[in-house]
Amino acid sequence: MAGPDIALPATPWASAPVRARLRRRGRAETRLRLLGLGALGLAFAMLATLVLTLLWSGAGAFRQTRVATEVFYDPAILAPGNLARGDYRAILAVAVGEWFPGLSPAGRRRAGAILSAGAPFVLRDRIVADPALLGRRVTLSLPVSDPYDQLRRGLLGRDTPAAFRRLTDDDIARWDRLVASGLVSAPLNPGLLLDPDSRFPELAGLAGALAGSAWLLLTCFLLSFPVGIGAAIYLEEFAPRRRLADVIEININNLAAVPSVVFGLLGLAVFLGWFGLPRSSPFVGGMVLALMTLPTIIIATRAALKAVPPSIREAALGLGASRQQAVFHHVLPLAMPGILTGTILGLAHALGETAPLLLIGMNAFVTGAPGGPFDAATALPTQIFIWADSPERGFEARTSAAILVLLAFLVVMNGLAIFLRNRFERKW
Amino acid sequence: MTTAAFALLLLATVGACLVNRRAALAIRGRGARLHSLAGFHGAYAGLLVAVPTAVLVLLWLLLEGPVIDRLVLAGLPGAALAGLDAGGRDLVLAEIHQLALGHRFGTPAPHALEAAARLVRLREAAGLLLLLAVLATAATLAFLARARVRADFRARPRAERIIAGLMVFASAVAVLTTLGIVASLVVETGRFFALVPWTDFLFGTRWEPQIAIRADQIAGAGAFGVLPVFLGTLVVTAVALAVAVPVGLFAAIYLAEFASPAGRRRMKPVLEILAGVPTVVYGFFAILTVAPALRDLGALTGLAVAPNTALAAGIVMGVMLVPFISSFADDALAAVPRALRDGALALGATRAEAVTGVLVPAALPGIMGGILLAVSRAVGETMIVVMAAGLIARMTVNPLDSVTTVTVQIVSLLVGDTAFDSPKTLAAFALGMLLFAVTLALNVLALAIVRRYREAYD
Numbered sequence: 001m002a003g004p005d006i007a008l009p010a011t012p013w014a015s016a017p018v019r020a021r022l023r024r025r026g027r028a029e030t031r032l033r034l035l036g037l038g039a040l041g042l043a044f045a046m047l048a049t050l051v052l053t054l055l056w057s058g059a060g061a062f063r064q065t066r067v068a069t070e071v072f073y074d075p076a077i078l079a080p081g082n083l084a085r086g087d088y089r090a091i092l093a094v095a096v097g098e099w100f101p102g103l104s105p106a107g108r109r110r111a112g113a114i115l116s117a118g119a120p121f122v123l124r125d126r127i128v129a130d131p132a133l134l135g136r137r138v139t140l141s142l143p144v145s146d147p148y149d150q151l152r153r154g155l156l157g158r159d160t161p162a163a164f165r166r167l168t169d170d171d172i173a174r175w176d177r178l179v180a181s182g183l184v185s186a187p188l189n190p191g192l193l194l195d196p197d198s199r200f201p202e203l204a205g206l207a208g209a210l211a212g213s214a215w216l217l218l219t220c221f222l223l224s225f226p227v228g229i230g231a232a233i234y235l236e237e238f239a240p241r242r243r244l245a246d247v248i249e250i251n252i253n254n255l256a257a258v259p260s261v262v263f264g265l266l267g268l269a270v271f272l273g274w275f276g277l278p279r280s281s282p283f284v285g286g287m288v289l290a291l292m293t294l295p296t297i298i299i300a301t302r303a304a305l306k307a308v309p310p311s312i313r314e315a316a317l318g319l320g321a322s323r324q325q326a327v328f329h330h331v332l333p334l335a336m337p338g339i340l341t342g343t344i345l346g347l348a349h350a351l352g353e354t355a356p357l358l359l360i361g362m363n364a365f366v367t368g369a370p371g372g373p374f375d376a377a378t379a380l381p382t383q384i385f386i387w388a389d390s391p392e393r394g395f396e397a398r399t400s401a402a403i404l405v406l407l408a409f410l411v412v413m414n415g416l417a418i419f420l421r422n423r424f425e426r427k428w
Numbered sequence: 429m430t431t432a433a434f435a436l437l438l439l440a441t442v443g444a445c446l447v448n449r450r451a452a453l454a455i456r457g458r459g460a461r462l463h464s465l466a467g468f469h470g471a472y473a474g475l476l477v478a479v480p481t482a483v484l485v486l487l488w489l490l491l492e493g494p495v496i497d498r499l500v501l502a503g504l505p506g507a508a509l510a511g512l513d514a515g516g517r518d519l520v521l522a523e524i525h526q527l528a529l530g531h532r533f534g535t536p537a538p539h540a541l542e543a544a545a546r547l548v549r550l551r552e553a554a555g556l557l558l559l560l561a562v563l564a565t566a567a568t569l570a571f572l573a574r575a576r577v578r579a580d581f582r583a584r585p586r587a588e589r590i591i592a593g594l595m596v597f598a599s600a601v602a603v604l605t606t607l608g609i610v611a612s613l614v615v616e617t618g619r620f621f622a623l624v625p626w627t628d629f630l631f632g633t634r635w636e637p638q639i640a641i642r643a644d645q646i647a648g649a650g651a652f653g654v655l656p657v658f659l660g661t662l663v664v665t666a667v668a669l670a671v672a673v674p675v676g677l678f679a680a681i682y683l684a685e686f687a688s689p690a691g692r693r694r695m696k697p698v699l700e701i702l703a704g705v706p707t708v709v710y711g712f713f714a715i716l717t718v719a720p721a722l723r724d725l726g727a728l729t730g731l732a733v734a735p736n737t738a739l740a741a742g743i744v745m746g747v748m749l750v751p752f753i754s755s756f757a758d759d760a761l762a763a764v765p766r767a768l769r770d771g772a773l774a775l776g777a778t779r780a781e782a783v784t785g786v787l788v789p790a791a792l793p794g795i796m797g798g799i800l801l802a803v804s805r806a807v808g809e810t811m812i813v814v815m816a817a818g819l820i821a822r823m824t825v826n827p828l829d830s831v832t833t834v835t836v837q838i839v840s841l842l843v844g845d846t847a848f849d850s851p852k853t854l855a856a857f858a859l860g861m862l863l864f865a866v867t868l869a870l871n872v873l874a875l876a877i878v879r880r881y882r883e884a885y886d
Contacts, residue, residue, distance in 0.1 A: 025778050025780075025781065026778070028778070028780050028781070029778045029779060029780035029781075031780075032678075032681065032686075032780040032783065032784070033682065033686050033780070035678045035682075036678045036679060036681050036682020036683075036686055037682060038678070039674065039675040039676070039677075039678035039679040039682065040678075040679045040682060040683075040695060040699070042675055043675060043679060043699055043702060043747070043750050043751075044698060044699075046702070046747045047698070047701060047702055049717065050705070050709070050710075050713050050717075053713070053716060053717050054709075054713075057716065226598070227598045227601050228598075229598075230594060230595040230597075230598030230599070231595070231598040231599040231601065231602065233595055234592070234595035234596055234598065234599045235599055238592065238595065239599070247603070248599050248600070248602060248603055251602050251603050251606050252602045253875070254606070254868060254871055254872070255602055255605060255606060257801065257804060257867065257871040258609065258808075258864065258867065258868070259804075259807070259808025259809070259810065259835070259863055259864075259867055260808070260810065261808065261810045261835050261838055261839065261860070261863070262609060262613075262808070262860055262863060262864050262867075263609075264842075265609075265612060265613065265838070265842075265856070265857060265860040266605070266608050266609045266612050268842065269612030269613075269615070269616055269857065270608050270611075270612050273612075274612075275490055276493050276494060291601075291605045294601065294602060294605070295602070298602070322584060322585075322588060324588045324591060324592075348704070349704075351706075352705075352706025352707070352708070352709070353706070354706065354707065354708040354810075354811045355707075355810035355811055355814070355835070355839065358814075358839055358842075358843055359838075359839065359842050359843070361843075363843065381706055381708045381811075384708050384709070384712065385708055385711075385811070385814075385815070388708075388711070388712045388715065388815060389815075396716070399712055400712075400716075403708075403709050403712060406706065406709070407705075407709070410704060410706070414704065
């Protein structure tokens with residue numbers, strides 16, 4: 001530093017050069033302070049932008065535009081014995097014709113595109129579930145197709161020239177007539193959580209992904225929790241300070257830093273390739289995630305065990321307990337809050353992990369929730385990846401909504417961990 | 429059948445436990461002094477039954493599928509498999525499996541139908557055999573345990589020895605995982621280098637893995653030079669660090685030296701949130717917000733910005749790494765002895781001068797360790813680049829261009845149509861090997877730096 005010239009007694013403290021230097025040094029201080037604030041501000045701004053854009057783009061998916069459609073299950077079109085294979089498009093064409101009387105066949109086909117391409121399946125599932133509907137008129141609330149959903153939400157600009165729009169002026173006019181007739185509504189969309197995946201964004205939901213993630217986390221927890229605690233207890237309480245324990249410890253630290261995609265390669269080569277376990281199954285995914293979570297749990301458990309004062313162990317041993325009795329009856333219960341906190345944080349991390357699941361095929365297109373851990377399934381993060389990759393515009397809102405659901409789960413899990421820590425952690 | 433086997437295992441364990449506990453209690457009831465508590469007699473019996481039987485069930489389930497498949501293939505008439513390679517044999521087997529499930533496509537050959545029926549029979553027989561095996565093993569062990577119940581039987585040390593064994597096994601899982609990773613990578617990489625010379629892989633400048641999997645596909649001849657892919661990884665990593673290092677460092681300095689304790693308490697957790705956001709979310713953020721913004725910016729300034737520019741992935745990855753760097757820098761600054769800080773301030777340095785002149789240089793090894801770990805993170809990060817970076821490998825260092833990375837190539841080679849003996853699939857394992865080696869080296873180096881520095885002040 002500028003020690004020597006400050007020490008010069010000849011320099012008067014109030015002289016101009018000293019003041020200038022002090023000002024300069026003060027400015028440098030302010031600069032660093034501002035840089036720090038700016039860095040924090042930038043990071044916070046990025047976080048805010050992330051959350052706000054997701055809320056903005058995902059909000060639409062929590063409501064689904066629907067049209068109340070009166071359909072006639074025409075016995076002339078449907079064969080009673082084979083309801084699963086009926087021509088439901090024809091039935092819908094009739095219903096659409098009733099909205100817009102006097103349309104040409106081509107115009108009617110164009111108008112039919114208002115309804116989701118998945119609408120015929122909704123009709124089919126309804127009558128297959130209740131064959132008595134044959135020959136009756138029913139009013140169903142059918143989802144509209146993606147462009148019209150965007151139109152209602154104002155995302156499809158009416159002012160853009162028709163050539164750059166997916167809907168013609170006629171389409172929009174017809175839609176406005178339909179809206180004016182009061183048939184269009186946008187109720188809350190429980191299908192987002194309750195329906196399985198679909199090729200049509202307006203029908204796609206997260207049921208399969210949620211079930212898949214639940215199986216994943218269950219498998220991951222059942223494998224990594226006992227193994228992690230066992231390993232941590234051994235290393236912390238019983239392992240003689242030998243080379244072996246050191247090797248294991250270094251190993252665990254390195255394992256914690258191995259890229260997740262490498263764990264995916266391990267799962268692909270060993271669990272799928274050598275052991276022949278079923279591809280795309282949450283069980284295999286859970287095993288891979290368990291191996292990834294293991295270091296986290298071991299490190300958290302060791303820290304929690306270390307925090308229990310030795311007097312507890314010594315008291316138990318003094319009263320005649322064996323070392324295992326001292327650990328399992330006294331130390332472990334006292335360390336449990338810390339262990340659970342670490343485990344929940346590890347599982348929250350596992351819930352958001354995507355790359356290893358892609359490699360073991362959990363990004364397959366699966367319609368229907370998995371019935372067990374060995375069925376093909378997707379998980380929340382891989383579902384997000386699939387939807388983000390889909391070209392249809394409607395999937396953008398679904399992706400954001402799915403991310404919001406995932407973030408909600410993460411917030412709950414992290415909140416639970418913080419609650420456990422604050423509520424049960426003891427300071428000795 | 430599997431469920432039944434596990435239920436039987438559970439039943440036998442609980443049963444053996446109860447029987448032995450009861451027997452021990454009865455001995456005590458007759459007035460004898462037990463060496464171990466009755467509960468330990470029960471625990472010993474339960475463990476003695478459960479551990480070997482569980483190992484048996486798991487091994488059985490692991491081996492059952494391949495053994496049955498081999499039996500089914502061996503039972504096929506020779507003509508059905510004549511002239512088929514491994515892939516063709518897998519197809520025949522897959523058809524038989526589908527038939528066994530009741531899924532028919534077209535008209536299957538009679539020998540396939542017969543094989544499917546045999547597969548079903550074999551599976552049923554295997555299930556029954558497993559149940560019998562479990563029953564026999566569990567019963568034998570339970571009797572063995574029951575016969576040992578005596579007043580002077582040392583049940584507690586015995587049970588504790590089994591538990592200690594289980595705990596050693598649990599610790600060994602971490603080592604086994606590492607061994608599994610290394611073994612799978614080495615084996616598959618070895619197969620890859622049998623097809624493509626390793627010099628071509630390490631020093632080749634063209635990466636065009638889109639080769640034909642089947643003979644009738646039209647595709648390029650293929651080239652597996654890793655240099656452009658690695659260069660792309662470096663470009664993205666450099667962008668990420670250019671964002672993360674200054675932002676993370678200045679944020680850490682502010683939090684450690686300037687912020688009030690209350691402000692620090694509030695701001696630090698918010699910063700940590702950035703580390704908890706799943707990477708797939710960052711990836712979507714990159715394609716939804718950052719990439720379009722950069723494209724607009726490029727159009728405004730007349731720069732040619734590729735749609736999936738390395739800049740978008742790099743910036744978002746940098747944001748992800750900010751809390752990582754800042755928490756390492758924070759730790760390193762906090763570890764500088766109080767005397768150094770106080771000394772600087774006592775000599776008349778401003779806080780900023782103390783930070784830049786004394787604290788940061790003293791904390792530099794720790795900060796460098798953190799940065800190296802961040803590099804390792806950035807190199808291994810997958811989802812952001814898979815979603816926001818490109819697929820085509822180019823020899824370029826321009827971050828406005830589209831580049832590809834090692835992790836992107838691993839995922840794109842392994843997702844979708846894969847065959848286990850194609851160089852395309854195996855190349856992914858060679859890339860994985862490279863990735864593993866690089867990140868491991870970075871981690872070891874970083875930890876060594878951090879540890880060395882800690883020793884200097886303790």
